[in-house]
Amino acid sequence: MTWSLFWSNLANAVSLGSLYSLVAIGYTMVYGILRLVNFAHADLLMVAAYAAFYGVLVFRLPFAISVLLAIVLTAGVGVLIERRAYRPLRDSPRITAMISAIGVSFLLENLGLVLFTGRPKSFPVPGFLGASTDIAGIRVTNITFVIVFVTAILLLLLLYVIHKTKTGIAMRALARDFDTARLMGVDVDSVISLTFAIGSALAAVGGIMWALKFPQINPLMGMMPGLKCFIAAVFGGIGNVVGAVIGGFLLGVAEIMLVAFLPSVSGYRDAFAFIILIATLLFRPTGLLGEKIGEKV
Amino acid sequence: MSTRGDKGIIRIIVVAVVLALLLAWAEGDLAFIGIGPWDAYFVRILNLAAINAVLALSLNLVNGFTGQFSLGHAGFMAVGAYTTSLLVMTPQMKKTVFFMEPMFEPLDRICIPFLPALLIGGAVSCVFGVLVGIPALRLKGDYLAIATLGFAEIIRLVLQNVRRLTNGALGLKGIPHVVNLWWTFGVGIAVFLFFRGFVRSSFGRALIAIRENETAAELMGIDIFRHKLLAFAISSFVTGVGGGLMASLLTTIDPVMFKLPTTFQILLTVVLGGMGSLSGSVIAAFIVTFMTEFLRVVEEPIHLGVWSIQGIPGLRMVIFSALLVIVVVFYPRGLLGNKELTWENLSSPVSRLFRRRVAS
Structure with a gap:
């Protein structure tokens, strides 16, 4: 492998890793607070991508505005899902809520298939994002830089919110101990709604950038990336935002490099993530940065 | 008495x-x-319903009775379906189907009757179940669900990539259509009766004890891990058999058939019937299968004299997934909860009705 090929693979790997990180954050925040694997999170990528698609091509809105609307809409969908499908089950066994999450994911996918048909649509990529830049003889598409840059900004913003604002403190308190936090006057419902809104908005950004990087969108586009992002969250230590980011980066880089160095196993690219998942669960269930989470009985 | x-x-x-x-x-x-x-179409739906009942029963044994939430069903189904198909396909058919790459040496000449092939399919699936279960069953709750989902996906990807054994993404065609109602209902009833005996045996009671309270069950001297593994092994055997029947009914299979949505659909059946109710699973399997067929109406154009309403393709699955959420949120116990439909509770409302009429 030549150096230039290596560098372009690395650029690709870092941008994929950033996307994984953004989506993994949503999984880890929800799991941290509700101990729920939010299967529907994956499909929010699809919701956001289609919302932006329709905004640009059907409603003829400028790209930036339709992206903003798509993010707001996706955040709204995320909050709505929590309120209708998860909140009534908050006192039920955790598995019941998970079945509900599976059902919602299934519902979103099938609704997508009905509304948007299964045929892939090509996502409108604005010219300057689709163009490439030459850096020392290596061509890198501009979207690669944008993905990494946007992810970094959003991550810093999120860390500020979680660690410096009152709402962030409430979120961390809920994750630590639900009942005590409630006794301390934390408004549980609104904090959870906000968590879903933030996680879904990040997923929306991830979904739109995913569509810019791989400009073919279809109603099932979120499924595989979603599962991998959950794996990234587990790998990094579920419940830990920084862990999710590190997990996402490592998974993205490892996946691209595996295919780059061992092209013969490229058919097993998707299996690789699951092998990481199973290895993590068996040998280090708390993940890289995770704290020990006691089972709530 | x-x-x-x-x-x-x-x-x-x-x-x-x-x-x-x-x-x-x-x-x-x-x-x-x-x-x-x-009518051949109606018979086909009945066959499908019986096979779905077998699949739902086997998922219920692990998810409903043992309380171990597995999402790996489609993977075991795939193992059973592929094993059975490869054993019953005729050598000529194999040569035609494997036109991209020839098949592995001894297997391309093997052709055995359906029953042993079905049992071997179940056995191979059972071996996979044990191999997956040994690591996975150390996990609990949602982690177990995700891990089994991952294993199923790995199995599917292997099937898709080992072209000389499975013909890769092209799948298998020309699987002999052996199954009829005798096969599907025969297997269905056998599985139902076996499970009914099993959950009433000391093993079955131990499984229910594990579901109710793992710590307490362990203190009572139940070997938790071995019981879970046993339930998992039996379930994957039955799932493999169900997959084999399905392959013979459909006569074509490919790896895409065994993705997550397949598991979701079986899960829907189990939840609808009630986690921990065998008769519930059977009834739900028939309801879901027949609804799937009858709801085709909403996907086809309806002509009412001069008007015609455009059908919406794919709407059936929207209805089913919405149904899953509604059932879980509003009726988490499903049709029967963890109760069984027996002669007594079936006949008592009827006899009560008669008694009331006599009294008035």
Whole structure:
């Protein structure tokens, strides 16, 4: 492998890793607070991508505005899902809520298939994002830089919110101990709604950038990336935002490099993530940065 | 006491005879006295319903009775379906299907009858179940669900990539259509009766104890891990058999068939029928399968005289997934909860109705 090929693979790997990180954050925040694997999170990528698609091509809105609307809409969908499908089950066994999450994911996918048909649509990529830049003889598409840059900004913003604002403190308190936090006057419902809104908005950004990087969108586009992002969250230590980011980066880089160095196993690219998942669960269930989470009985 | 036992035996014989007559009628075995067979499309739905019942029963054993939430069903189904198909396909057919890359040496000449192939399919699936279960069953709750989902996906990806064994993404065609109602209902009833005996045995009670409280069950001296593994092994065997029946009914299979949505659909059946109810799973399997077919109406254009309403393709699955959420949120116990449909609770409302009428 030549150096230039290596560098372009690395650029690709870092941008994929950033996307994984953004989506993994949503999984880890929800799991941290509700101990729920939010299967529907994956499909929010699809919701956001289609919302932006329709905004640009059907409603003829400028790209930036339709992206903003798509993010707001996706955040709204995320909050709505929590309120209708998860909140009534908050006192039920955790598995019941998970079945509900599976059902919602299934519902979103099938609704997508009905509304948007299964045929892939090509996502409108604005010219300057689709163009490439030459850096020392290596061509890198501009979207690669944008993905990494946007992810970094959003991550810093999120860390500020979680660690410096009152709402962030409430979120961390809920994750630590639900009942005590409630006794301390934390408004549980609104904090959870906000968590879903933030996680879904990040997923929306991830979904739109995913569509810019791989400009073919279809109603099932979120499924595989979603599962991998959950794996990234587990790998990094579920419940830990920084862990999710590190997990996402490592998974993205490892996946691209595996295919780059061992092209013969490229058919097993998707299996690789699951092998990481199973290895993590068996040998280090708390993940890289995770704290020990006691089972709530 | 003895009269009660006699009554039970008579009841079983009557049910068995009626069922056998119905199956014979449907299959056209009674054509010599001038009745049957039933409409081929309807018979196909019945076959499908019975196979779905087998799959739902086996998922219920792990998810409902043992309380270990597995999402790896589609993977075991795939193992059973592929094993059975590869064993029953004729060598000529294999040569035609494997035109991209030839098949592995000894297997391309092997062709055995359906029953042993089905059992071997179940056995291979069972081996996979044990291999997956040994690491995965150390996990609990949602982690177990995700891990089994991952294993199923790995199995599917392997099937898609080992072209010389499975013909890769092209799948298999020309699998002999052996199954009929005798096969599907026969297997279905055998599995149902076996499970009914199993969950009432000390093993089954141990599984339920594990579901209710793992710590307490362990303190009672139950070997948690071995019981979970046993349930998992039996479930994957039955799932493999179900997959084999499905392959023979459909005559074509490919790896895409065994993705997550397949598991979701079986899960929907189990949740709808009630986690921990065998009869619930069977009833739900028939309801879901028949609804799937009858709801085709909403996907096809409806003509009402001069007007015609455009059908919406894919709407069926929207209805089913919405149903899953509604059932889980509003009726988490499903149709039967963890109760069983028995003669007693089936007949008591009827007899109560009669009694009330007599009183008034």
